[in-house]
Amino acid sequence: MTNRKKINSGSLGLVFIFFVISTIFLLLFSWATSPMYDYWKDDPAVFLLTGYLTNHQMIPYQDFFDHKGPVMVLVQFLGYYFGNGKAGVFVIQIISLTATLCGIYKILRLFYKKTYGILLTIISLFILNIFFQGGNFTEEYCLPFLTWSVYFAAKYFLRSETGAEHNPLYTFFYGITFMVCVFTRITNAIPICGIIFVGFIVLLKNKTYVNVLKNVGAFILGAGVVLLPIMIYFIRNGALYDMIYATFLYNFHYTANNGAGGAGLSLIENIKKFIYVFPVFTLLVIALYDFKSNAKEVSLRLGIILSSIVGIIFFLNGMPYRHYLMVWVPVTALTLGLLKTRGVRKSVFTYVVLGAVIISAGIVLVKNVWILYDSYGIYQDSSDSVYARESRDILKSVSVEDRNDIIGYNVRPYFYLAADIQPCYKYCILQDFQSGKDKQMEDEQKKDFASGKAKYIVIHKNVKNKYDDIIFERYHEADRTQMFILLERN
DSSP states (O other), X not given: OHHHHHHXXXXXXXHHHHHHHHHHHHHHHOTTTOTTOOOOOHHHHHHHHHHHXXXXXXXXXXXXXXXXXXXXXXXXXXXXXXHTTHHHHHHHXXXXXXXXXXXXXXXXXXXXXXXXXXXXXXXXXXXXXXXXXXXXXXHXXXXXXXXHHHHHHHHHHHHSOTTOOOOHHHHHHHHHHHHHHHTTOGGGGHHHHHHHHHHHHHHHHTTOHHHHHHHHHHXXXXXXXXXXXXXXXXXXXXXXXXXXXXXXXXXXXXXXXXXXXXXXXXXXXXXXXXXXXXXXXXXXXXXXXXXXXXXXXXXXXXXXXXXXXXXXXXXXXXXXXXXXXXXXXXXXXXXXHHHHTSOOOXXXXXXXXXXXXXHHHHHHHXXXXXXXXXXXXXXXXXXXXXXXXXXHHTTTTSOGGGTTSEEEXXXXXXXXXXXXXXXXXXXXXXXXXXXXXXHHHHHHHHHHHHHTOOSEEEEETXXXXXXXXXXXXXXXXXXXXXXXXXXXXX
16 A cells, blocks of 8 residues: 555656646746737637637537637637636647646657656757747647557557557557547647557557457547537537538648649748758657567567658648647657667668767757747747737727627738637738638628628738729728728628
8 A cells, every 4th residue: 555655656656747847847838828828829829819719609610710620729718618728728738748748758658767858858848849839729639649659559569469459448549649630730730640550450460350359449438529519519509510621621622732842932941841851750760770680670660660650741842830740759758668679780870870860869959949949039028019909099089889790801810819809700810811821711701791791891001902893892091000900890
């Protein structure tokens, strides 16, 4: 009983340590939600807007558009429901990162003693930080699920006897993880897919068919835990197609219209892509190193190889957003463990591995210094305060009754948050950019502006918009500020 109490108190102590570390990390580097920063830019602000609008009884994808999945909308909604927006999301981030660090520590403890496990878990935060990009991205909320899935898979492969059955409870969790990833951003599931696939093949090879069926059923049940509530919610609200279109169909158009393999990107942007993805390439090299020397590791290494090859291909054929690579941190922890099990032998491939590790370490070090510099600049930046003031000033002449009869045209998401209003059109931010990826959306937006439903339209000064000719036939200028023009229906 005494030993059990010591174990429990030690485990709780570690959780508390990781909780404190997570809080400090997020205070410094989650620009989107940390109380240290007044930062409302890019996708994290879009996600905060989805939470704000959902909290005001608007139906996601039907009443307003975004192309990330409903799990992400739920996280943002909970942040507003329980914590007034940024503060609530910040608390969710702390819980999420604490769970992630606990999972990373458990992975590392499969290979290292406690002290080294803690040290390497802290080091993993520096790896995470090069992909974190200011926080509140979809990948961040997938990390706890991915990390514990990697741990369960690694524990099975490394600690079980050959031919052992796989615990269906682990697979139940894989199912949850897969669906969480699918309903945030579908490619977030790539790091675990290769490992799960190889595990399935191993079970078939071992002819443990009853265990295979149990695990298939467990995976389906786990997936259903996430899928069914989502389906029920959107079917009840008549928005199932809207959700499917925004989460999946639009993103196919978005990817296709952005080009493949760096088409349309500058040379610098393509170089950045190769630099950012190099640590994932290093995971591939480590997994290949001395591949067959440990029979228990072969399947795990093969899963990492499959996942990393697919991940690298997808990233190099997409946009150069480094936060996409955040989901590889759990696999990085696993490969750090696999690297320990190998003895150092002189060979050409040994030098390849060593070189890849050194280059990746250099990327992590340099980028972390760069991010510290960026954080200081963002801490001093007051431009978003100006944008907020302008967003409120432009609406001073609008009566309270008309406050939700307004649409911003090509405005940032912060416009609605700062002004505390809800848009009256489904497509409410950066419309020209979004519709440039999909003809169906372009037609819908044109129809909205031609309808004249909105009593007021807010546009940026000195900016040419796609539908200006339609708008200025039906609206006249009512007011202006340094940044905006308020148009009122004739």
